[in-house]
Amino acid sequence: MTIIYHDEHGTLDALNGKTVGIIGYGSLGRPFALNLRDNGVQLMIGARTEQTAQIALEDGLSVRSVAECVAVADVVVLMLPDDVMPQVYLEQVSPYLRRGQLLIFGSAYNVTYRFIEPPPFVDVGLIAPRTLGQGVREQFQNGLGFQSFVSIGQDATGQAWTLLLAVAKGMGALQGGAIEVSFEQEAELDLFVQQTVLPVLHHLLTSAADLLLARGYPPEAVFTELYLSGELSGYLQQVASSGLLNTLRTTPLTNQYGMASRLERFSDVKLERLMEATLKEIHSGEYAREWAREGQDGNRRLNAFYRAQDKLERWELEQQTLDLLGRSDDM
Ligand SMILES: NC(=O)c1ccc[n+]([C@@H]2O[C@H](COP(=O)([O-])OP(=O)(O)OC[C@H]3O[C@@H](n4cnc5c(N)ncnc54)[C@H](OP(=O)(O)O)[C@@H]3O)[C@@H](O)[C@H]2O)c1
Numbered sequence: 001m002t003i004i005y006h007d008e009h010g011t012l013d014a015l016n017g018k019t020v021g022i023i024g025y026g027s028l029g030r031p032f033a034l035n036l037r038d039n040g041v042q043l044m045i046g047a048r049t050e051q052t053a054q055i056a057l058e059d060g061l062s063v064r065s066v067a068e069c070v071a072v073a074d075v076v077v078l079m080l081p082d083d084v085m086p087q088v089y090l091e092q093v094s095p096y097l098r099r100g101q102l103l104i105f106g107s108a109y110n111v112t113y114r115f116i117e118p119p120p121f122v123d124v125g126l127i128a129p130r131t132l133g134q135g136v137r138e139q140f141q142n143g144l145g146f147q148s149f150v151s152i153g154q155d156a157t158g159q160a161w162t163l164l165l166a167v168a169k170g171m172g173a174l175q176g177g178a179i180e181v182s183f184e185q186e187a188e189l190d191l192f193v194q195q196t197v198l199p200v201l202h203h204l205l206t207s208a209a210d211l212l213l214a215r216g217y218p219p220e221a222v223f224t225e226l227y228l229s230g231e232l233s234g235y236l237q238q239v240a241s242s243g244l245l246n247t248l249r250t251t252p253l254t255n256q257y258g259m260a261s262r263l264e265r266f267s268d269v270k271l272e273r274l275m276e277a278t279l280k281e282i283h284s285g286e287y288a289r290e291w292a293r294e295g296q297d298g299n300r301r302l303n304a305f306y307r308a309q310d311k312l313e314r315w316e317l318e319q320q321t322l323d324l325l326g327r328s329d330d331m
Contacts, residue, residue: 010169021073029079031137112187113288123160126151145175219317
């Protein structure tokens with residue numbers, strides 16, 4: 001059975017006399033560090049630039065270079081963008097690793113697809129929140145907690161779980177429940193959602209927008225109705241706390257009947273097959289190899305995608321609506 005760890009499964013005592021080194025002080029590194037700091041954990045930040053070092057110092061933390069931080073810390077948490085992590089690991093992390101250290105990742109991607117292969121003499125763990133960095137800090141502060149996936153990929157000391165759960169507790173990752181998965185499962189689930197649910201949702205919203213705009217509905221009303229009002233995100237928020245079917249039951253009957261009577265119409269066996277094919281590419285490592293080639297190619301396909309999208313009238317109309325709603329400065 002799947003294990004879900006809560007606060008009572010971890011003890012901060014396991015971190016007594018130990019230093020946690022966080023490499024990278026960005027979207028997730030900073031919230032994790034601030035949560036650990038607030039829980040009294042001895043911390044050190046491995047920063048690349050003066051500017052980032054200054055932010056960490058102002059947050060009351062001690063700062064070293066990446067290499068020094070790896071050499072000194074007992075627990076090394078790699079909080080770098082996944083695409084630059086293998087290079088930084090090779091040059092500034094791997095040469096300084098010591099026997100018995102615990103190396104923690106925030107995503108299983110690089111280890112799963114072997115872009116990073118830690119040596120056999122360190123413990124290797126995963127603490128991967130299922131929310132954005134901002135939520136990690138906010139939900140820690142309001143006491144609600146956030147969900148995460150945790151894993152031990154390598155237990156060289158025999159103590160890896162005790163230390164990983166202590167760090168997870170300090171980061172606030174046990175408050176909302178930490179689900180034990182394998183490294184492979186975390187990486188594959190993450191990619192699967194990015195490559196199936198999000199593209200389908202994107203298609204769904206853009207197809208609906210294009211159809212309604214072509215039928216003469218006002219753009220401001222179309223984009224507001226579809227997603228800009230926040231009604232859709234509010235619905236999904238409700239789904240996150242109560243589940244899909246329970247949430248449907250709370251909506252007006254007209255809505256419930258409309259959904260129930262038309263659901264099958266949109267059920268397409270092709271969708272399932274496409275999802276299966278996508279999962280196969282992810283599981284076999286084909287996607288990871290493709291993404292590595294794209295990186296070496298200067299993100300040529302990704303840039304071409306944005307150039308093509310930028311030419312579509314739909315986004316101009318969406319921007320006009322955002323301007324009218326006074327949202328232009330939101331990003
Ligand atoms: N962001 C999230 O919400 C989130 C959620 C779940 C999991 N994760 C995982 O958490 C990990 C960290 O992601 P993130 O979003 O926090 O990354 P990020 O915000 O893009 O990380 C930025 C940090 O990495 C440093 N950095 C970038 N290139 C570097 C280099 N070549 N050498 C040294 N430092 C470098 C930056 O230094 P400077 O400040 O000097 O530029 C900055 O401190 C990833 O594995 C990601 O998959 C993230």
